[in-house]
Amino acid sequence: MKTFDLQRMALDNVPMEFLAEVALRSLYTFVLVYLFLKLTGRRGVRQMSLFEVLIILTLGSAAGDVAFYDDVPMLPVLVVFITLALLYRLVMWLMAHSERLEDLLEGKPMVIVEDGELAWSKLQSANMTEFEFFMELRLSGVEQLGQIRLAILETSGQISVYFFADRDVRPGLSILPKHCTPRFKTAPESTDYACVRCSEVITMKAGEQQLCPRCANPEWSKASRAKRVT
Known part of the structure; x- marks a missing residue:
């Protein structure tokens, strides 16, 4: 040939x-x-x-x-x-x-965020990365998980998001791209910090180092208190 x-x-x-x-x-x-x-x-x-x-x-x-x-x-x-x-x-x-x-055949809807906290084990079982999930939330106008009362991954792959009222928004993990949210293993100041892996929020003092009590991750970012811009 x-x-x-x-x-x-x-x-x-x-x-x-x-x-x-x-x-x-x-x-x-x-x-x-x-x-x-x-x-x-x-x-x-x-x-x-x-x-x-x-x-x-x-x-x-x-x-x-x-x-x-x-x-x-x-x-x-x-x-x-x-x-x-x-x-x-x-x-x-x-x-x-x-x-x-x-x-x-269709699967079940899955709660991925409840009361501002990420159900990261469910996210992994849904074969969806945090990057993909956070991108979908950003497209819905979400800046940090504390704004969300409930987020449901539907069987179609779409995400339904239900928000807290502004007065009820909680400190939460910022879902902005990584270069916009500095990460720390040692707290630079006394404030609330969110685990960058599972979104658990705890208060840490300046100079303190902690493992996340939920997932044992050592890396944190400052918890965001941003409210929704509508």
């Missing part, structure tokens, strides 16, 4: 006329995927559960094959789409009648 053969790379052994057939096949699969998304009533991947993303990936595989390979007939792909659409409807009906099945 000749390397960097432009004819082979561009068309291989198919005739130029096959490009028009590829365009027709692509239009066909586009219409099928569009109809499926209309059927599910979803507007974006972030609104989809793991089960729904799995179905879309399966559809994408079938759509890609029929769009590009001349030896893949179009009618069986239509059967694939109809089968998956019926499967989706059946599973949605079963989940509506079985909470256990719904939890198995």
Whole structure:
């Protein structure tokens, strides 16, 4: 085989006329995927559960094959789409009648922040890093965890945030980027400090060193008292 053969790379052994057939096949699969998304009533991947993303990936595989390979007939792909659409409807009906099945396929919402404190062990079990989680909170206008009464990681991957009233905001861990929040192992002054790992807030005196009583982490940042800017 000749390397960097432009004819082979561009068309291989198919005739130029096959490009028009590829365009027709692509239009066909586009219409099928569009109809499926209309059927599910979803507007974006972030609104989809793991089960729904799995179905879309399966559809994408079938759509890609029929769009590009001349030896893949179009009618069986239509059967694939109809089968998956019926499967989706059946599973949605079963989940509506079985909470256990719904939890198995969709997962459960998970409380990640409660009363200004991070449930860092839950965050790890959700396969989400603190960096990702804090970025999502910043996009919701959060500066420090003490502003949050409750933050819930939904099954779609989105985060629902419920805030304290300004008068109830607590000292908490700043979630600004690392270069904006100096970290200390020795307290430079007497004030409240937040554990940079689990967000536990304690009062330390100047020159004091402590391990976090919650996670044994030795690193701290000054607890922020910032209120929400709305």
